[in-house]
Amino acid sequence: MREVPQRLAVGEARWPEDRALVERLFRDYVAWSGDASSRETLEREASRLPGRYARPHGCVLIAHAGPDPVGVAAYRRRRTGVCELTRLFVRPAFRGLHIAEELVAGLIETAAEAGYRAMVLEVGETMTIARDLYARSGFVPDRRGAPSQPGLVVLRRELARTRAPA
Template structure:
């Protein structure tokens, strides 16, 4: 496996300064993931950025290798102390450098610090590399929640208790 870039930096998106960059990375993710995500839903989501990804209930992390934005990952509040991981993406030229691991670790730490008790995500059943990443990070199949579409699996990970609490209202 290639080494993590020495100048890798993962940080929270700044609003409104990073809005265009986050939109571009989200659209790159959708183009890579294929047509199953629904163009109208994506258009609505990026038009409302930061929307449900705004702190304190959401978070968008951006990875930079030197000056280049190379990846993104986000979470948003669901309900009852649960957040949902969304839009995890590393640009193809930068894959295999453990950037996704850094993004995921940052999201888990941030969500736990915000008081979330668990994190969920939906994943295509054919995404073996991503599934391995999530398995290593402690995610497991969640049979209590049905996926939004056939062919997806729902994964869940408990988070460490945090000092602050997130409003458990509907998300």
């Protein structure tokens, strides 16, 4: 098994300094996913960054291996007390190094600190590696949530409350 790079750093995006970098990583995610609806959503998001990902209701984390940006993940407010994990992406050359786990753990911690009580996400039914990652991170199927399109599954994780809900 490959090891996480020793110089891996996961940090919160700074606005406006990291705007172009976040947009590039989001575009890499959409190109990798091949999802046409994600392309349309990205165009709206890109023109408004940080938009719904801005504090206090959202957050974008960027992973760097040395000086290279290698991954991204974000959450945004879905409704009072509940945020949505989205845009989790690690560049292909850096997969298998537990970078996605670091990004998810960072988002969970940050969302709990922001006062969210739960985090939800949608993932493809056939994306077994991603679903395994989310299961290891404490996400379970959410029968209450209806997926936005066929072939997706809604997952949910309760968060430890550290302050009033966002």
